[in-house]
Amino acid sequence: MKHARCLAAVTMALACTSAGGKGTSTVNDGTDAVDGTPTPDVFTADSADDPDAGDGSADVDAGPVDGAEDIAHGDDTTSEPDAIETPDTVESPDTVESPDTAETPDTSETPDTQAIPDTAETPDTAVPPDTAVTPDTAVTPDTQETPDTEDTPDVQVIPDTQETPDTNTTEPDTGVVPLTSCQSPIEVGALPFSDSGSTIVNGLGEGSLAISGSGCGSGFSGVGAGAPEAVYRFTPTVSGSYAFTLSTSFDAALWVFEDCANPTTTCEVAGKVAAGQTGAFGTYLLSGDPVFVVVDGLFGDAASGSYTLTIEKKCLPNCDGKSCGTDGCGGSCGTCTSPDQCTQGKCETPLATEICLAGEPIDSVPWETTGSWWSQTTDVLTVPPSCSGSTVTGGNGKERVFRFTAPYTGRFRASFSIPGISGSVALYAVKDCTKISSTCLAGAIGGMPAITLELIEGEAVFLVLDENSDATELNGTYTFSIDGCMPDCTGVGCGLETGCGDFCGGCDGSDLCGVNGQCTASQVGESCDDPRVIAAVPYSVASATTGANNDIDFTVCIADLDTMYNKTDGAADHVYAFTPPISGHYEARITMGTGFEHIAYLLQDCGDVAHSCADQFSGKCGNTMSGCTRELGTVMTAGETWYIVIDGYTASSSGGYFLDFDATCVEQCGLKECGPDTCIGSCGTCLPGTLCSTEGQCEETWHLAINELDYNQVGTDTLEFVEIVNPTNVVAPLAGIVVETINGDTDDVLNSYSVSNVGSSLAPGARIVIGMAAVQASLPAGTAFISASSGFLQNGGTYGDGIRIRKGLTTIDAVSWDAPVTGASEGEDAGTDDGAGTLSRCPDGTDTNDNASDFVLSATATPGKANSCL
Structure with missing residues (x-):
């Protein structure tokens, strides 16, 4: 859209420039009151020359005129130097122009023949260059002058925008009020509205508008001062929210106000947009109330350039007659106080x-x-x-x-x-x-x-x-x-129905509730001696303990001591037995009937519930639904029998239940003898002298074992000894290996012997004897011997005593007697030597890591030789 420009039809006396800006000025070039003959008004462009010296004449253009400006006014696109102008008589085109710097003053001008002469004026005679001009101190403006009707006004001259304004030029008073941008705004038509323009082009604005206060918000004081602006006038046809979007090539400000005379106090909205950016601003406007929309530079006349302005109508909120709810535009018309609710825009209880x-x-x-x-x-x-x-x-x-x-x-x-x-x-x-x-x-x-x-x-x-x-x-x-x-006891003779787990009743007389929910005379399942056998998994049964006998009394499950329980003497119970064909983890999932106060447990020995119990749970299933479900589970080894007992918590407790039994996982050991298994934990452990290979096989390695010891003799102890043997087929290194005796009262080391003193290694089957001097005489030839003092092996007692073989912090073998000793025992103690024999491994060299299983009391001592085991 083209903006308002200075029109050629406007009289030459009319100024066409933004206030305080650079533009074309019309001046009186002489003193029109010297001889009563009017001199022509020369329309010149402000140059970059020095300001007028005060003679009332305008600066003469000192250089080429901007070609772009020539185009804007219809001139040739090729700029040429301004020529020496001919007085306005019957003017001829400027044919012989000289550069401004060599311009000759008008000395031979002929007065305008069509103009009405100023009777009191003296004609201009010889005007010297600007540098020698004396200011016109008594010039009277041509107020009565009639324009030359045959002349073509010099409206083609383009003002040099880089020139210094003629601050000393007094323009003639033509009686015409100069246009301002608020007086001639661009009218905004139908929405959406979009316009592109430039504040650089002459005539858009005069730079007269500035925000001098904070009416448009903080940070806007002085915005727009001295910068040219473009002004639009917009009159909304309907009240509502409107969006103003500005894209600029310069640091710009956009502001919307109601009154040009009071832009700050009537400001509706304002915003700043950086060069090369786009900003959007919104405000609510009333129908029929016009506003001015101003595109302005932030500060100074350098803040100008091209822009695009868009105006759009946004959502129109409506809260008419509403006290709550939405306004139709994402806003709220109000909220209600509890317990009131918003109903069609009204708060109502x-x-x-x-x-x-x-x-x-x-x-x-x-x-x-x-x-x-x-x-x-x-x-x-x-x-x-x-x-x-x-x-x-x-x-x-x-x-x-x-x-x-x-x-x-x-x-x-x-x-x-x-x-x-x-x-x-x-x-x-x-x-x-x-x-x-x-x-x-x-x-x-x-x-x-x-x-x-x-x-x-x-x-x-x-x-x-x-x-x-x-x-x-x-x-x-x-x-x-x-x-x-959906509870349904149809076809269920006893126990629980499968819909909701409701109890459908017990059995009459001596009959018992069988595994299929039917009454039976069979006594199977009454005890561990005659249990209900789970032959295969998965296994499911519905039954009830109602009418059953009391065969097992539960006291406590040591393996699961979450809660201590009273004995269940007199409570009816059912017993199930399972012998797994393959090792794995097995689980019994039991759902008890509503109101059945129960206890269930998993064990291996019905005669020793406390120690053989692996898992248990108890409680009284809720009276609001179909009972509750709990689990019993443990790792079971193939071939070992386990018992599942469902019992009453008190003597009078009985009820129905569902039992589902299955394996949660089975071992994956296959041919492995040892090593880990994700289901049962381990495929087995290797005996001393063997190690588990990566393939899960126990492979032989060296080992040293305490094979025989005699710590007590009849009378004075003179034959105390301990025998160490290499029971493997692998040579055992002796470096760093020591034998230590332990005091069971304090668990302290009494004596320590380094076996490397007899050599660097011990051959398979070879033995080392540590003992008193009298023992050495009975040793076979070549037997390694380490001498020990009298009483180096104590006689045990209440807390026992022990001996161990160690390398560093690793215990290779250990034996205790009379009682287990911390740090010197494997399993239970080896027993007691009453003085009539020795404690011997039997068979010779056998080590299962349990002293009680490995040692016997032999009548004959055999230091340095295989144990007699007699």
């Missing part, structure tokens, strides 16, 4: 019926939802004290309502929870929200309330979750769920 009917529908099970408690809540309903399961009058806080319709005839359980809840919640079910007390079906209050309902297909109820009080704050994410089942 909802009726209980409305609250319930607006609840979230539920028509299938199982069903679960999670979310934030504080959303979708009201504060209208109150749980009554008469509601079943509710022990306090509560639920006086915010509530949420769900509408549940039973999809079938059965039992349904609703439960609610919030992790880390600090308050309590009421959960209740009602048929009519206006008659809660008389139509309440069930209720519960607590941290995780749950209720159970018996409903027929199609029956509808309202499930209400209610804070116990307004002080209760249920922060966090809640979970609310419903599940259900």
Whole structure:
């Protein structure tokens, strides 16, 4: 869009420039009152020359005119030096022009023949160059002069925008008021509106507008001062929000105000846009009230350039007649105070019926939802004290309502929870929200309330979750769920039915509940001697202990000491036996019937429950649903028999149950003898003298064993000794190996002997004897001997004594006698030497890492030789 420009039809006396800017000026070039003959007004361009010396004449252009400006005014695109102008008579084109620097003053001008002469003026006679001009101090403007009708005004001269303004030039008063940008704004038409322009082009604005205060916001004081601006006028046809978008090539400001005379105090919106950027600003405008939209430089006349301005109508908010809800544009017309709700823009207290009917529908099970408690809540309903399961009058806080319709005839359980809840919640079910007390079906209050309902297909109820009080704050994410089942005892003679796990009854007389839910006269399953055998897995059974005998009394399970239990004397029990064909981890999953106070345990020896028990659980399954499910499990080795016992917790306790038994995993050892297994933990351990290879095979390595010892003789102990043997087929290195005797009272080392003193290694089957001097005489030739003092082996006693072979911190072998000794025992102690024999490994050299199993008391001592084991 072209902006307002200075028009050729405007009289030459009219100024066409922005105030304080650079432009073309019309001046009187002489003193028109010398001889009464008017001299022509010369239309010259301000140059970069020095300012007028004060003679009232304009500077003469000192250089070529900008070609771009020539184009804007219709001149040739090739700039040429300004010529010496001919006076306006019947003017001829400027044909002989000289550069401004050599311009000759007008000395021979002929007065305008068509002009009305100034009768009091003296004609210009000889005007010298600007540097010698005397200021016109008595010039009277040509107020009566008639324009030359035959002349062509010099309207083609383009002002040099880089020139210094003629600050001393007095322009003639033509009687025409100069146009300002607010007086001649660009009118904004239909929206959306977009316009591209430039504040550089002459005539857009005069640089007169500036924000002098803070009416447009902080940081806008002085914005726009001295910079040219483009002004638009926009009159909204409808009240609403409008967006103003500005893209600029210079540091610019965009401001919208109502009054040009008071731009700061009537400012609607303002913003700054950096060069090369785009900014968008919005404000609410009233229909019919015009505003001025100004594109301005930030500071000074250097802040100017090209721009694109866009004006659009945005969403029109509407809150007419509303006290709440949305305004249609993402805003709010207000909020309601609880318990009021916003209904069609009005805050109204909802009726209980409305609250319930607006609840979230539920028509299938199982069903679960999670979310934030504080959303979708009201504060209208109150749980009554008469509601079943509710022990306090509560639920006086915010509530949420769900509408549940039973999809079938059965039992349904609703439960609610919030992790880390600090308050309590009421959960209740009602048929009519206006008659809660008389139509309440069930209720519960607590941290995780749950209720159970018996409903027929199609029956509808309202499930209400209610804070116990307004002080209760249920922060966090809640979970609310419903599940259900259909109880059916059809065809079930005893025990539990499979729908909801309900107890369908016991058996008459001496009959017992069998494994298929039918009464039977069989006594199988009454004891560990005659258990119900689990022949294969998986295995499932439904039965009941009702009417069964008491065969096992439970006291405690040492392997699982979470809780100590009383003996279950007199309680009916059932026993199941399983012998795994393959090692693995096996698990019994047991669901107890409603109200059955029970205990279940897993063991290997019914005669020693406490020590052979591997796992147990007990409790009383809930009275709100179909019982509870727990597990018993352990690693079982192939060929070993385990027993599963389902027992009453007290003598009078009995009930129905479901039992499912299966392997959770089996060993993957295959041909491996040793090494780890992900299911059972280990495929086996290797005997001393062997190591487990990466292939899981026990491979022989060197080993040293304490093979025989005699710490007590009849009378004075003169033959004390200990024999060390290499029981392997591999040479045993002796470097760093010591033999230590241990005092069982304090677990301290009494004596230490370095066996490397007899050599660097010990051959397979070879022996070393450490003993008193009298022992050495009985040794076979070549037997390594280390002398020890009298009494180096103590006689045990209450705390026992011991001996061990060590290398560094590693114990290679250890033996204790009379009692186990910390740090010097393998399993139980080796026994007691009463003075009539020696403690010997039997068979000779055998080491199973259990002293009690490996040693016997031999009548004959055999130091340096194979043990007699007699």
